Amino acid sequence: MSILSRYLAGQILASIGLTLAVLLLLFGFFDLLEEMGDVGQGNYTMAKALLYIALHQPGRIHELMPIAAIIGALFALARLAVNSEFNVMRASGLPPWQLIKLMLGLGGSLALAILIVGELVTPVAEQAAQQIKLRTTSRVVAQEFKSGLWAKDGQNFINAQEMLPDSTLVNIRIYQFDERFQLKAIQAAESGIWMEDGHWQLKNVQTTRLDESGARTELVPSLRWQSSITPELLSVLMVTPDRMALHALYSYIGHLKENRQKTTRYEIALWAKLVYPLAAPVMLLLALPFVYLQPRATGVSGRVMIGVLIGLAFYLVNRLAAHLGLLNDWPPSLSAGLPILVFSSLAAASLWLVERR
Incomplete structure (x- = not known):
């Protein structure tokens, strides 16, 4: 990797890390407000509530990383454009294909981080969080119906x-x-x-x-x-499908199929776990065309706002596709992959328009 690529990668990763930290603090504050209503029940103290929220953070990292990626990338690239650093880089012979290659490399690293956090850290932390809350507020894990x-x-x-x-x-x-x-x-x-x-x-x-x-x-x-019927299968009552490990989802889907029960919700969650990490490189590629806009057209704050809107749109489309797929019995792979397909198409179209200019 060249000195210029290392500099760009450092700037983008630092901005993504800062953005992710801000988003985690914001969502952590909302989680704390939600937990305040349960503080005081049984042995559920403020310290236990803070620990419960802390154990939720790996799941939040897995969920918010693509949003942090586009906001952080737009912030870093907009700052470089406003300071004329990007113009100097282009004048020095920085071709668009090299920027695309850099974004794909950074996106691949973020995708690997999302996969590791979602598979190894989130399920364990989520189950521990639920156990802490259940043991301090109530002795019952699940009671789906009046009959149990x-x-x-x-x-x-x-x-x-x-x-x-x-x-x-x-x-x-x-x-x-x-x-x-x-x-x-x-x-x-x-x-x-x-x-x-x-x-x-x-x-x-x-x-x-x-x-x-x-x-x-x-x-x-x-x-x-x-x-x-094993405790591992029953653990799905404590952890939502989108925060379960792949092997646990696969095992539970197999159990449901053996008993001729509906598996759509868990199959969508399984496919989402596989394709969701691809959102990171897609978001970085989607941020790239904005760096070619004139700095005076949209300042740093304007581009950050664009990043927030794109990230919010991706989050909503991702949720909407999952719910529509569940209601209409779409193929699970389509329900999970549709948002990635839509936003990757937008990224490709935007890069093509920039190239034509």
Whole structure:
């Protein structure tokens, strides 16, 4: 990398880092205002609320990096243009293709950072944040309906009244059906604890078996229960799909397909995790045409405002595409990739118009 490229890269990355820090502070302040209503419930103190917000930041970094990229890049490039540094660079023989190559290189680095944060840091931090809040405000992780939490495991239907932060299931009902979908047994357990060797240990189990001769009931203090329902699958109740790890999403989608349940929401989240990092190089390329505008046409503040508007538009289009895809059963790859496709087309068209000038 030449001295000029290193200088440009340093200026752009510094501006992106500053922009990201400002956005994190802004969204952190909004998160704090939202958490103030829960402070004082149980053992949920202000210190716990601040820790909860801090653990949310990796998810925010993953979400805000493309927006920070275009705002930071426009700020850095506009400052270079206003100070006539960019004109000097062009007069020294800096071709547009070299700037495009530089932006793609920086965008690739940011995309890798987004992927690492989203895959390795965000899921762990998000789960830890939810556990802190649940343990200090309430003992219940999930209770999707009045009758509790429901799941399907092969030909069995499982109902748990509550799920605790340590993945313990409370007041479990297991409805077993035969190949003709006729109820053959009902198991009721006081609780179920996940064991390290990969099974649930049920306590105080009452089993009612149904056959042609009638119903028979037996009571046992403890029973081993082997099931494909694991704490990892149940962890989706604590972490939203867009902040889950790829392997967790893939595993849960497989579980839903095996049980013939709808997977669209999680497939969209899976594809979004794969294509969202590409937003970083697209945003940097979209910022590049603005540097060729005359400095007096739009100053630094004007170009930063343009960056804010483009970043906001990308955020809204990304959310809108996901919701429309879920409502209209679009292919998950289309729902996740449409915003990237639209903004990359805008970037290509803008660069082409600049080249024609």
